[in-house]
Amino acid sequence: MSEDTSEHALSDGELAETYAFAIQLGKDAGQILLDSLHKRRRDGNEDGLGEDLLVMQEKLNAVDIVTETDTRVEEFIHSSIVRKYPAHAFVGEEMYSQGFSKEYLVTDKPTWVVDPLDGTVNFTHGFVMFCVSIALVVKQVPVVGVVYAPLLNQLFSACRGRGAWLNETTRLPLLGRRGVGPIPKTAPSKCIFAFEWGKDRRDTPQGNMHRKVDSFVTMAAEVGGRDGKGGMVHGMRSLGSATMDLAYTAMGSFDIWWEGGCWEWDVAAGICLLREAGGLVTTANPPDDYEGAKIEDAKLGGRLYLAIRPASDGPDGETARQGQERCVREVWRRVRRLDYSRPGA
Amino acid sequence: MSEDTSEHALSDGELAETYAFAIQLGKDAGQILLDSLHKRRRDGNEDGLGEDLLVMQEKLNAVDIVTETDTRVEEFIHSSIVRKYPAHAFVGEEMYSQGFSKEYLVTDKPTWVVDPLDGTVNFTHGFVMFCVSIALVVKQVPVVGVVYAPLLNQLFSACRGRGAWLNETTRLPLLGRRGVGPIPKTAPSKCIFAFEWGKDRRDTPQGNMHRKVDSFVTMAAEVGGRDGKGGMVHGMRSLGSATMDLAYTAMGSFDIWWEGGCWEWDVAAGICLLREAGGLVTTANPPDDYEGAKIEDAKLGGRLYLAIRPASDGPDGETARQGQERCVREVWRRVRRLDYSRPGA
Numbered sequence: 133m134s135e136d137t138s139e140h141a142l143s144d145g146e147l148a149e150t151y152a153f154a155i156q157l158g159k160d161a162g163q164i165l166l167d168s169l170h171k172r173r174r175d176g177n178e179d180g181l182g183e184d185l186l187v188m189q190e191k192l193n194a195v196d197i198v199t200e201t202d203t204r205v206e207e208f209i210h211s212s213i214v215r216k217y218p219a220h221a222f223v224g225e226e227m228y229s230q231g232f233s234k235e236y237l238v239t240d241k242p243t244w245v246v247d248p249l250d251g252t253v254n255f256t257h258g259f260v261m262f263c264v265s266i267a268l269v270v271k272q273v274p275v276v277g278v279v280y281a282p283l284l285n286q287l288f289s290a291c292r293g294r295g296a297w298l299n300e301t302t303r304l305p306l307l308g309r310r311g312v313g314p315i316p317k318t319a320p321s322k323c324i325f326a327f328e329w330g331k332d333r334r335d336t337p338q339g340n341m342h343r344k345v346d347s348f349v350t351m352a353a354e355v356g357g358r359d360g361k362g363g364m365v366h367g368m369r370s371l372g373s374a375t376m377d378l379a380y381t382a383m384g385s386f387d388i389w390w391e392g393g394c395w396e397w398d399v400a401a402g403i404c405l406l407r408e409a410g411g412l413v414t415t416a417n418p419p420d421d422y423e424g425a426k427i428e429d430a431k432l433g434g435r436l437y438l439a440i441r442p443a444s445d446g447p448d449g450e451t452a453r454q455g456q457e458r459c460v461r462e463v464w465r466r467v468r469r470l471d472y473s474r475p476g477a
Numbered sequence: 478m479s480e481d482t483s484e485h486a487l488s489d490g491e492l493a494e495t496y497a498f499a500i501q502l503g504k505d506a507g508q509i510l511l512d513s514l515h516k517r518r519r520d521g522n523e524d525g526l527g528e529d530l531l532v533m534q535e536k537l538n539a540v541d542i543v544t545e546t547d548t549r550v551e552e553f554i555h556s557s558i559v560r561k562y563p564a565h566a567f568v569g570e571e572m573y574s575q576g577f578s579k580e581y582l583v584t585d586k587p588t589w590v591v592d593p594l595d596g597t598v599n600f601t602h603g604f605v606m607f608c609v610s611i612a613l614v615v616k617q618v619p620v621v622g623v624v625y626a627p628l629l630n631q632l633f634s635a636c637r638g639r640g641a642w643l644n645e646t647t648r649l650p651l652l653g654r655r656g657v658g659p660i661p662k663t664a665p666s667k668c669i670f671a672f673e674w675g676k677d678r679r680d681t682p683q684g685n686m687h688r689k690v691d692s693f694v695t696m697a698a699e700v701g702g703r704d705g706k707g708g709m710v711h712g713m714r715s716l717g718s719a720t721m722d723l724a725y726t727a728m729g730s731f732d733i734w735w736e737g738g739c740w741e742w743d744v745a746a747g748i749c750l751l752r753e754a755g756g757l758v759t760t761a762n763p764p765d766d767y768e769g770a771k772i773e774d775a776k777l778g779g780r781l782y783l784a785i786r787p788a789s790d791g792p793d794g795e796t797a798r799q800g801q802e803r804c805v806r807e808v809w810r811r812v813r814r815l816d817y818s819r820p821g822a
Contacts (some may be wrong), residue, residue, distance in 0.1 A: 259730035327715040335702025357680025368674040370715045385604035
């Protein structure tokens with residue numbers, strides 16, 4: 133271990149303390165989101181467009197909006213963290229959206245990586261799939277993750293070495309009668325495939341939208357279709373929240389999540405959940421040798437993610453990990469590379 | 478009014494009674510779904526594949542599965558209805574899937590149209606987006622609709638003339654500070670667009686999958702893209718449950734739902750919800766004169782649906798209905814016709 137390593141390492145007691153702190157912070161932040169939503173409803177019944185819609189500021193384009201609530205919740209989380217852990221760094225979505233460059237700013241120092249409101253469009257429409265996402269990242273590894281979807285009353289939490297949990301009582305992944313089950317032999321067939329359309333909607337053949345759609349169609353098409361690559365997945369899901377997609381993959385509700393374009397605050401907590409639940413997360417972009425390449429962990433700031441749910445060992449001696457890696461290669465065989473570069477990464 | 482009309486008409490008292498009956502039936506059926514889900518979890522922790530997966534029977538293909546639970550819940554609902562309303566007809570999803578032809582069987586007689594479990598794949602994966610759907614249809618019009626998603630604790634209900642409700646207490650649509658809001662002037666931009674990929678995954682250029690995907694891409698693409706048709710919608714959502722999509726459109730959480738291929742039991746209750754909330758539902762397939770054609774109500778058994786959320790009147794004198802019709806034509810301009818024919822319709 134280098135000197136740098138021990139400098140930034142947290143003791144087991146410190147880790148436990150940050151975990152409890154993050155859970156409480158997630159609950160409090162979620163409550164602010166709920167209160168804001170209910171306030172909009174209570175004050176309803178006047179005529180015309182809701183003011184809440186008027187205070188949205190347009191970000192990248194019409195797809196990416198920011199509400200007053202985002203900003204208020206991030207300020208609440210930020211000030212709480214600064215008070216409790218003044219030596220820790222902080223990276224939040226709203227900080228970026230207010231003019232910071234999109235450089236990757238997470239160092240080896242303990243860093244809180246926060247999305248105060250993932251699924252902003254869902255939130256402004258009163259659709260249940262929005263959440264707050266809070267992670268503590270140490271030496272590039274998310275060691276604490278909390279995702280709280282207050283309208284769903286689903287609190288997902290994980291801490292390195294302590295497993296992943298739903299509402300602090302139910303261990304993830306959720307188990308069927310005999311466990312979470314191995315990855316299906318015919319994967320991606322029989323799998324639920326989650327993805328998002330994203331904000332890059334350029335209508336150019338080599339743009340990300342068309343690369344994504346090509347990939348979606350290959351995953352969806354009948355077996356034998358698409359030049360033999362048809363994946364015939366069981367279900368295609370888009371919730372409008374990358375964080376919720378990833379949380380549900382950790383839960384075992386989704387089998388595969390494939391995504392390019394989201395940011396570290398969208399995934400840091402979810403990656404901790406997924407790993408502690410026994411899932412795998414690697415890059416969305418197939419390497420040249422997709423059949424033989426070593427399957428590396430996804431880079432936190434890489435903006436390209438492929439997650440496979442937790443699994444049981446197979447009945448034929450295949451380990452859970454082997455099943456997951458088989459599934460990764462089956463996805464890589466069917467998807468196109470995406471192009472989401474950024475400064476500093 | 479013809480003699481036939483009065484023969485099948487329900488009095489206001491009878492209608493109120495069927496509404497209360499349908500709500501209780503939905504709650505009871507939803508509880509059976511929850512109990513079944515929790516039982517699978519309680520009995521977990523053995524090794525290997527869950528038996529619940531083994532009892533699934535393959536229907537149309539690998540995408541459409543039926544569980545023991547579907548069948549049990551439909552039997553419960555069917556027997557409850559037969560006991561209470563022996564003179565009424567009954568059409569249920571499982572009845573069809575067990576060998577009945579796909580003919581449209583709803584007559585003018587009061588008919589209960591039931592999907593015991595919509596979102597079966599979500600259910601088997603423990604994902605929240607599944608529900609029971611119960612409708613009473615009189616003379617082809619859904620007059621009572623109940624959709625209950627027990628894991629979400631969301632009960633949607635509506636009765637002709639009595640409005641649409643969430644959990645029996647909150648009137649739909651959900652309101653922002655000044656009402657649900659008019660349809661955006663730039664619709665489908667600023668709208669949440671919900672759709673499903675469906676079960677028809679044939680990889681043929683004129684097949685429904687490719688027609689759907691073409692339509693999705695046009696709705697998603699940047700303004701100016703796709704030969705000037707790019708819709709730049711705010712969000713693209715696929716939940717894996719047509720019934721939930723439609724309920725969320727009634728709620729105002731989704732702005733547009735476009736779908737081909739689902740059946741009357743998927744939509745009958747949702748159509749009642751949507752109409753009572755103030756929404757509009759017409760056909761998914763654009764007529765030749767999509768700019769001028771009269772906007773007709775969707776046919777219950779037509780398998781083609783385009784729903785627009787409830788709306789407020791616009792600030793410029795445009796009525797809610799005019800805004801919705803404008804939105805219908807903007808969708809029609811961007812989507813391709815789908816081909817879901819059936820015997821008897």
